[in-house]
Amino acid sequence: xxxKTLYFLGIILCCFAFSLMPPPEGLTSKGWxxxxxxxxxxxxxxxxxxxxxxxxxxFTILPAVFHIAPLPAMMANFATPTVFFVFAMxxxxxxxxxxxxxxxIVLWASMKxxxxxxxxxxxxxxxxxLLSTILADIPVMAMLVPVALVIxxxxxCAPGDSSFGRALMIGLPFACLxxxxxxxxxxxxxxxxxxxxxxxxxxxxxxxxxxxxxxxxVLILTPIAWFFTxxxxxxxxxxxxxxxxxxxxxxxxxxxxxxxxxxxxIMLANMALWMTDTIHHIPLPVACVLGSALFLLPGLNLIDxxxxxxxxxxxxxxxxxxxxxxxxxxWDQGAASWLASNCLGGIAGLxxxxxxxxxxxFTVAVHLIVPVNTALVAVMCPALAALSADMGVNAxxxxxxxxxxxxxxxxxxxxxxxxVSYDAGxxxxxxxxxxxxxxxxxxxxxxxxxxxxxxxxxxxx
Numbered sequence: 001x002x003x004k005t006l007y008f009l010g011i012i013l014c015c016f017a018f019s020l021m022p023p024p025e026g027l028t029s030k031g032w033x034x035x036x037x038x039x040x041x042x043x044x045x046x047x048x049x050x051x052x053x054x055x056x057x058x059f060t061i062l063p064a065v066f067h068i069a070p071l072p073a074m075m076a077n078f079a080t081p082t083v084f085f086v087f088a089m090x091x092x093x094x095x096x097x098x099x100x101x102x103x104x105i106v107l108w109a110s111m112k113x114x115x116x117x118x119x120x121x122x123x124x125x126x127x128x129x130l131l132s133t134i135l136a137d138i139p140v141m142a143m144l145v146p147v148a149l150v151i152x153x154x155x156x157c158a159p160g161d162s163s164f165g166r167a168l169m170i171g172l173p174f175a176c177l178x179x180x181x182x183x184x185x186x187x188x189x190x191x192x193x194x195x196x197x198x199x200x201x202x203x204x205x206x207x208x209x210x211x212x213x214x215x216x217x218v219l220i221l222t223p224i225a226w227f228f229t230x231x232x233x234x235x236x237x238x239x240x241x242x243x244x245x246x247x248x249x250x251x252x253x254x255x256x257x258x259x260x261x262x263x264x265x266i267m268l269a270n271m272a273l274w275m276t277d278t279i280h281h282i283p284l285p286v287a288c289v290l291g292s293a294l295f296l297l298p299g300l301n302l303i304d305x306x307x308x309x310x311x312x313x314x315x316x317x318x319x320x321x322x323x324x325x326x327x328x329x330x331w332d333q334g335a336a337s338w339l340a341s342n343c344l345g346g347i348a349g350l351x352x353x354x355x356x357x358x359x360x361x362f363t364v365a366v367h368l369i370v371p372v373n374t375a376l377v378a379v380m381c382p383a384l385a386a387l388s389a390d391m392g393v394n395a396x397x398x399x400x401x402x403x404x405x406x407x408x409x410x411x412x413x414x415x416x417x418x419x420v421s422y423d424a425g426x427x428x429x430x431x432x433x434x435x436x437x438x439x440x441x442x443x444x445x446x447x448x449x450x451x452x453x454x455x456x457x458x459x460x461x
Contacts, residue, residue: 007049015040024338030068031335037063038326042375045319053315056322069329077325081285082195083317086188088288090312092270093139095295095302097311099263100253102143105131107250110147115243117164117235122226124148124168125175129222132179133186133215134271136313140176141420147246148172149424154242159425164235169421170432171229174410174439176417178221181404182214183207184284185274189373190214191285192320193381193403199324200331201385201395207274207284213400213454220446225439232435263302266294319374327378336382337390344387352393356401356451359384360444363405367414373406396460401447408443410436 015036023032041059044050050058060078064071096102109127113120124144131140148168157165180187184194184207194210197203256264270291277284295302330336347355366376381399388395409415411433413422418432 004047004049007043007047011040011043011047011049024342026341027338028334031330031333031338033066033068034063034326034329034333034335035339037068038330038375038379041322041326042372042379045372045375053318056315056318060322060325063326063329069332073332074325074329077199077328078321080195080199080321080324081283082188082191082324083321085184085191085195085285085288086320087312087317088285088292089136089185089188089191091292091295091303092185092267093135094308094311095263095292096135096267097139097143098302098308099259100257101260101263102131102140103147104250104253104256104260106143106147107246107253110151110246111243111250113240113243115239115241117237117240118230120151120240121164121167121171121230121235122223125171125222125226125229128172128175129179129182129218132176133182133218134267135186137173137176137180137187137417138313138420139311140179141173141417144172144176145169145421145424148421151240151242151246152426154245155237155240157426160428162236162426163233164237165426166431167229167233167235169424169426170233170435171226172421173413173415173418174225174229174436175222177407177409177415178225179218180407180417182218183211183274185288186214187407188316188320189377189406190403192324192374192377193399193406194284195324196327196377196381197385197395197399199328200336200382201389201399203395203399205396205400206278208278209458209460210400211275212458213450214404216450216454217404217446220450221439221443224442224446225435228435228438233431259302262300263295266291266300266302269294323374323378327382330379331382331385337386339379339383340387340390344383348387348391352397353448353452355398357444357448359398360401360405360408360447363402364408364410364440364443367409368411373409373415376406377402394460397451397455400460401451404447405443408440410440410443412436 018036023029037059041055044055045052060074063069064074105127109123110120113123128140128144152165184190194205197205273287273291274284277287347358380402384398384402385395388398412429413419413432
């Protein structure tokens with residue numbers, strides 16, 4: 001019997017056993033079944049006992065089959081604006097890659113290091129962090145890792161033996177994960193948090209408001225991450241050889257190509273549209289889809305849909321839709337309020353800064369148990385919204401730290417972003433923990449400070 005079959009049977013039996021139990025005190029039977037559905041979906045996504053996309057669709061319709069919620073409501077919450085926002089971001093990432101501008105930035109950052117391994121790590125991390133503020137993290141990693149591998153191989157940095165190889169391959173995902181919190185465009189979890197805040201607490205967060213909190217975090221945490229990574233794994237060489245090849249490749253690019261210029265013009269127009277959503281009142285997901293459509297215009301040659309459509313994270317879109325639908329179900333059936341009072345009620349007596357710190361620290365740590373970001377946001381965001389309503393606190397003050405910290409998968413390479421570099425074999429599973437733990441501590445501290453300092457001027461208090 002295969003491992004997936006055992007997982008499948010185990011999940012089904014556990015769900016059946018829990019469904020026979022009476023609901024906990026204060027929770028309706030529908031609320032109890034809603035929690036069981038959410039936990040089952042998470043387990044199926046983690047174990048992949050069923051194909052991820054199929055499990056997402058299945059758990060969107062099952063609540064209707066069991067008369068927990070009407071099918072039109074489940075489907076409406078599945079086709080949330082967040083899904084369309086993330087779809088648009090995939091299109092932007094593909095256009096960016098195809099334009100060639102991404103390679104120009106990475107080669108330029110490498111060339112500017114002038115052969116210093118420490119500067120190379122810093123500049124590549126800065127490039128990755130900057131790009132990840134407006135692009136999905138995985139495509140950015142896919143741009144950075146090949147250049148890093150060329151440099152490592154040219155300097156005879158053997159996988160598993162090279163300290164600099166460890167630093168570079170660990171530092172790059174750190175930078176991308178940090179950069180991803182900078183704007184709503186940087187991570188699908190940012191968009192999902194904004195969507196659930198709207199659906200559960202009726203709190204609207206604009207692109208610019210999120211960026212006002214996120215970008216200071218990126219600017220502070222990126223050099224901190226570089227410092228702890230290079231201290232944990234100092235380079236074994238004083239200077240790098242073969243950087244002439246990188247410089248030659250950069251010089252060979254010449255001036256900006258027509259494709260790069262087309263991309264830059266459309267991207268700048270997109271960013272202007274995103275950052276002025278409070279002026280033109282076009283919802284951010286709609287603005288993103290409209291803007292991304294410009295990359296597909298005939299004659300621009302930025303995207304070949306037949307060739308490039310495989311680069312769209314279709315499974316990611318399905319999981320986000322299902323997680324959002326199940327998260328709203330928890331809210332509608334009172335399960336979110338029950339989870340808030342029974343699982344999070346202990347933090348209600350803390351001062352606001354303490355609550356933000358605990359939520360951030362808990363979210364960072366829980367990655368080790370549930371490495372599925374969509375599930376964490378879908379379960380915790382409605383619960384935190386319910387808790388904030390009971391306390392009379394703006395839900396954004398508790399949910400935004402969740403949205404940020406769910407990206408802080410810095411302890412073990414369990415996140416798809418980290419796995420891009422982990423597969424190269426330059427570091428072991430436990431190697432990330434040493435610098436990752438220290439960065440995580442600073443992440444929590446910086447998150448708390450930025451929220452308290454910037455939230456009041458933004459009117460989020």
